[in-house]
Amino acid sequence: MSPCNTGDNIMTDATGPMMAADGRPLKASLNRALRRQKLRALALIAPLLVFIMFTFIIPIGQMLFRSVENQIVSDVLPTTVAALENWDAETGQAPDEDVFYALTQDLMVAVEKKQHTRLGSRLNYEMTGISSLFRKSGRSVDDIGEVYADQFIDLDPRWGEAEFWADLMGAEGLTPDMPFEMHPDVFTTFARAAPAYAAFAATIASEDGDDPREEEPWNSVYLALYEDLKEAPKFTNAPKGIEIMSEFAPQVVDFETIDLAAEFADIDEDWVDPAVWQTIQTYAPEFTNGYFLNSIDRQKTPDGAEWRPEDEQIYLKLFWRTMLMSLAITGSCILLGYPVAWLLANLPMRTANVLMILVLLPFWTSLLVRTSAWKVLLQQQGVINDLLVWIGIVADDNRLALINNATGTVIAMTHILLPFMILPLYSVMKTIPPAYLRAAKSLGATNWTAFWRVYFPQSVPGIGAGSILVFILAIGYYITPEIVGGTKGVFISNRIAYHISSSLNWGLAAALGTILLALVLVFYWLYDRIVGIDNVKLGG
Amino acid sequence: MTKATDTAFVEFDRVQKSYDGEVLVVKDLNLSMPKGEFLTMLGPSGSGKTTCLMMLAGFETATHGDIRLDGQPINNIPPHKRGIGMVFQNYALFPHMTVAENLSFPLEVRNMGKSDRQEKVKRALDMVQMGDFGGRRPAQLSGGQQQRIALARALVFEPELVLMDEPLGALDKQLRETLQFEITKLAHDLGITVVYVTHDQTEALTMSDRVAVFDDGRIQQLAPPDELYEKPQNSFVAQFIGENNTLEGVVQDIKGETCIVKLDSGDIIDAIPVNVHTVGERTKVSIRPERVEYDKSRLSADAHTLKAEVLEFIYMGDIFRTRLRVAGTDDFVIKSRNAPDQTRLKPGEMIEIGWLAQDCRALDA
Ligand SMILES: Nc1ncnc2c1ncn2[C@@H]1O[C@H](COP(=O)(O)OP(=O)(O)OP(=O)(O)O)[C@@H](O)[C@H]1O
Ligand SMILES: [Mg+2]
Numbered sequence A: 001m002s003p004c005n006t007g008d009n010i011m012t013d014a015t016g017p018m019m020a021a022d023g024r025p026l027k028a029s030l031n032r033a034l035r036r037q038k039l040r041a042l043a044l045i046a047p048l049l050v051f052i053m054f055t056f057i058i059p060i061g062q063m064l065f066r067s068v069e070n071q072i073v074s075d076v077l078p079t080t081v082a083a084l085e086n087w088d089a090e091t092g093q094a095p096d097e098d099v100f101y102a103l104t105q106d107l108m109v110a111v112e113k114k115q116h117t118r119l120g121s122r123l124n125y126e127m128t129g130i131s132s133l134f135r136k137s138g139r140s141v142d143d144i145g146e147v148y149a150d151q152f153i154d155l156d157p158r159w160g161e162a163e164f165w166a167d168l169m170g171a172e173g174l175t176p177d178m179p180f181e182m183h184p185d186v187f188t189t190f191a192r193a194a195p196a197y198a199a200f201a202a203t204i205a206s207e208d209g210d211d212p213r214e215e216e217p218w219n220s221v222y223l224a225l226y227e228d229l230k231e232a233p234k235f236t237n238a239p240k241g242i243e244i245m246s247e248f249a250p251q252v253v254d255f256e257t258i259d260l261a262a263e264f265a266d267i268d269e270d271w272v273d274p275a276v277w278q279t280i281q282t283y284a285p286e287f288t289n290g291y292f293l294n295s296i297d298r299q300k301t302p303d304g305a306e307w308r309p310e311d312e313q314i315y316l317k318l319f320w321r322t323m324l325m326s327l328a329i330t331g332s333c334i335l336l337g338y339p340v341a342w343l344l345a346n347l348p349m350r351t352a353n354v355l356m357i358l359v360l361l362p363f364w365t366s367l368l369v370r371t372s373a374w375k376v377l378l379q380q381q382g383v384i385n386d387l388l389v390w391i392g393i394v395a396d397d398n399r400l401a402l403i404n405n406a407t408g409t410v411i412a413m414t415h416i417l418l419p420f421m422i423l424p425l426y427s428v429m430k431t432i433p434p435a436y437l438r439a440a441k442s443l444g445a446t447n448w449t450a451f452w453r454v455y456f457p458q459s460v461p462g463i464g465a466g467s468i469l470v471f472i473l474a475i476g477y478y479i480t481p482e483i484v485g486g487t488k489g490v491f492i493s494n495r496i497a498y499h500i501s502s503s504l505n506w507g508l509a510a511a512l513g514t515i516l517l518a519l520v521l522v523f524y525w526l527y528d529r530i531v532g533i534d535n536v537k538l539g540g
Numbered sequence B: 001m002t003k004a005t006d007t008a009f010v011e012f013d014r015v016q017k018s019y020d021g022e023v024l025v026v027k028d029l030n031l032s033m034p035k036g037e038f039l040t041m042l043g044p045s046g047s048g049k050t051t052c053l054m055m056l057a058g059f060e061t062a063t064h065g066d067i068r069l070d071g072q073p074i075n076n077i078p079p080h081k082r083g084i085g086m087v088f089q090n091y092a093l094f095p096h097m098t099v100a101e102n103l104s105f106p107l108e109v110r111n112m113g114k115s116d117r118q119e120k121v122k123r124a125l126d127m128v129q130m131g132d133f134g135g136r137r138p139a140q141l142s143g144g145q146q147q148r149i150a151l152a153r154a155l156v157f158e159p160e161l162v163l164m165d166e167p168l169g170a171l172d173k174q175l176r177e178t179l180q181f182e183i184t185k186l187a188h189d190l191g192i193t194v195v196y197v198t199h200d201q202t203e204a205l206t207m208s209d210r211v212a213v214f215d216d217g218r219i220q221q222l223a224p225p226d227e228l229y230e231k232p233q234n235s236f237v238a239q240f241i242g243e244n245n246t247l248e249g250v251v252q253d254i255k256g257e258t259c260i261v262k263l264d265s266g267d268i269i270d271a272i273p274v275n276v277h278t279v280g281e282r283t284k285v286s287i288r289p290e291r292v293e294y295d296k297s298r299l300s301a302d303a304h305t306l307k308a309e310v311l312e313f314i315y316m317g318d319i320f321r322t323r324l325r326v327a328g329t330d331d332f333v334i335k336s337r338n339a340p341d342q343t344r345l346k347p348g349e350m351i352e353i354g355w356l357a358q359d360c361r362a363l364d365a
Helices: A026-066 A071-076 A078-084 A097-113 A116-124 A130-143 A146-155 A162-169 A193-208 A219-230 A242-254 A260-267 A274-282 A290-295 A315-346 A349-364 A367-378 A383-391 A406-429 A435-442 A447-475 A479-484 A492-501 A506-530 B049-057 B099-108 B114-127 B143-155 B173-190 B201-207 B225-230 B235-240
Strands: A010-012 A018-020 A298-301 A304-307 B008-018 B024-034 B038-042 B064-069 B084-087 B161-165 B193-198 B210-215 B218-223 B245-255 B258-263 B268-273 B282-287 B306-315 B319-326 B329-337 B350-353 B360-363
Touching: A018 A026, A026 A506, A071 A078, A071 A116, A078 A097, A078 A274, A097 A116, A097 A130, A097 A193, A097 A219, A097 A260, A116 A130, A130 A219, A130 A260, A130 A274, A146 A219, A146 A242, A162 A193, A193 A219, A219 A242, A274 A298, A290 A298, A290 A506, A315 A349, A315 A406, A315 A447, A315 A492, A315 A506, A349 A406, A367 A383, A367 A406, A367 A479, A406 A447, A406 A479, A435 A447, A435 B084, A447 A506, A479 A492, A492 A506, B008 B049, B008 B193, B024 B049, B024 B193, B024 B218, B038 B049, B038 B173, B038 B201, B049 B064, B049 B084, B049 B161, B049 B193, B084 B143, B099 B114, B099 B143, B114 B143, B143 B161, B143 B173, B173 B193, B173 B201, B193 B201, B201 B225, B210 B225, B210 B235, B218 B225, B218 B235, B235 B245, B235 B282, B235 B360, B245 B268, B245 B329, B258 B282, B268 B282, B319 B350
Parallel strands: B038 B193, B038 B210, B084 B161, B161 B193, B268 B360
Antiparallel strands: A010 A018, A298 A304, B008 B024, B008 B064, B210 B218, B245 B258, B245 B282, B258 B268, B282 B360, B306 B319, B306 B350, B319 B329
16 A cells, blocks of 8 residues: 555555654644644743642642641540540540540640640630640649659669669660660560650650650659559560569559549549540541531531531521622622623723723722721711711711621622623623614614613623622622621631631631632532523623 | 605705714705615715614714604604614624524514514515524524525514615625625515615615715715716716716817817817806716727717727626727726627727717716
8 A cells, every 4th residue: 555645745545544744643743743832832831830839729728638637636645546446425424544544645745745735726626625624734744643653763763763764665785875765575565664655755855855864754654664563464474674574563562553534633624524535536537527517517426417506606607698798799799880881881982991990990909998998988977977967868866887797898899899890791792782782773672672682681791700700709708898897797708717817727717718619619510500601701 | 667756755854964063974965765765875985874874763863954754754753663674784683582583573572472473573584585594593694694684674573664784795796696686676575665775886776776876975966777877967976886987178168968178188079068067167077988989980970089099908708898098098998898890909009989979978077
């Protein structure tokens, strides 16, 4: 089969695919040429893409991730969380000694690492009071086990020496200039004391740069040691430290003991409240839907999600209000913007340009300035009320409340978002030839019918584009509602900002933000289904 | 063809129009049309044709003067009550309605019942041979099809007067010719009165009962096509309609139906005085290219002749077109039929040309 040259550098094979001049399949050649074009296009937008990636997409992704992330509980209280697994909240009893033992060990490390307050704040979102509970406990937890430390030292002063402990637990052949290392065998001999000592060693090394060979262990380590020795008979042929074990095990039976639960109850009664433990247990997993449940006024309980008490429900109401007010703002933007856009599109060029500048003027003024100006205008003693009183529409002692409520937000936001409605409307109306209206009238339609049946339907794409813009901008607006909204006129975004900057509950803020984003997407989708996104025109 | 019998159906009475208060776009327009007439407004761009149409339709108001429809002044009747059908240059079919909805629109606003409406829409669509296209949107139609729909829509509510503003301007030549024929036929079949605007003179000549030639806001001549072509009243019309040769000179003598003109080159020719009245007046003499004769045997013995040099000979199939230098002008054109006995002139040849005095019209300078 010899390819025949068709004269325009394309050769066709009698049976095969089209071939380019160089004998390669035409499709492949075309793809190659296109790929180069695409790469060049990509190179052009690459800087922006990278910028957006790092300043926008990654941070937002992280933020959204926070809405389900919950590692702090299992990070700070690893053994407690594990011990709690067997506890059943249904019993209505505080957990057993094992859990309190684990809590002592975890809390010591956490206090040293200053993590307990953070955990306290985290859990405080779910149950008020936990924050102070942790703070308070942080101050006293290092006393727990002191009783054992004293008795061990009374028994043998070597227990008070850092060196003795380090020899017992440390690896063979450690020289003073080497960092401290645990001997692997002691974890078998001292099932509790070894991990406790290891945690102690690691924590003081990382937090204060101290060497365990020079520091007396925490009281909690003595507690662990006592627990081990108490059950000594189990460890008969463990390799290291066995002689110490056998030396002291018989002697600790006479020790004065303590009840850990009681110790904690001493610090704060809340520690024996099953509700606290239930909260810790519920929020133990690394990922949680708790923030999302919170965002819709529900809460996690052992029996699944439940509604929050009536008086604590705020978010659904806020979402609902945000949407209603955004719709109201969109509606009033349509009502006010449509005639202006119509004028703009139908006036002679020069007049229209002047008007256009007036429309754009707000764009060139700071948002904050405009919003503050509304504050001045709308106050009870403000310009508008003064005017109404002066005209006599409103009594002086009955001035309208136009600000610090929903009315104020709607008024100010309508003003601020109006250009976003007018511009797309204008650019669509500009493309509707006046001949249509004339045609309609010549066919016998009154002015109104001609407008409603002929002009208006053609301007709907502009209304659509403007509405999407205004609605989506409004639903996430923050500054204006913050300034003029008072309590009755704030949006969900103000609540998000509050959680970001005041309550520092970023997880909840992230969950609220995610829901808001989802809402916008749902609206977009609905809009596409009902109006059709192809019908949206931002220009020509 | 003109039915000058009825009283005037459409009447412009000393109408003036100015958009800006400074320039008169329409100056002193007088026009009266009988019922059933097909009248075309023809004129160069900007001469005020659309403006006149818009005043008639009610979208512009006359600055001065009266417009009467069927004897009633309509200056104060809003457009939608005038009952005038209109076809726009770019069709103005409503893009968001189907063809059938477009057609039923004027019936709906007249509160016609649904079955009547369907019936009429169907009839109107059939009338323009677009019966199968009722469900389409205007954007799914070709230009010619859209034009037909626009026509049907202007006719479906049975107006007595239909205005068309360059309805065929955007179509190619062949389609234009087909539609020209269809529009005239429809207009005559339905007996409607049509005011048609175009700046295509062939269109004006072939379609109309009468043509109004517009220039400078005035009707320069209002006459049936043949009269317009053969007896232009002034040099603008002579120039504007068809091809025309112009020679300039001074009137030397007027004797009743003929006059003698001394051209600027010194030559003397015969002409009929159309709008020259006094001896010594400057004039532009107009002769149609196909009325120029160069075969001496066909000229009368006493006719004045001019010497001419052949500059160019163009073979155009059915006719020959020859450009001559005559009396100092280089663009004197003659046309001769391609007949077996016709001589084909050669460039450089010297000939003598002449014409019948009645074909040569002495017009305003
Ligand atoms: N709305 C208007 N405002 C001001 N001047 C106008 C307006 N419409 C038309 N004119 C002017 O009036 C004159 C006549 O315009 P008109 O549209 O009647 O011309 P026309 O004969 O229809 O031309 P064409 O053949 O190009 O359509 C023009 O000089 C035009 O510039
Ligand atoms: Mg025009």
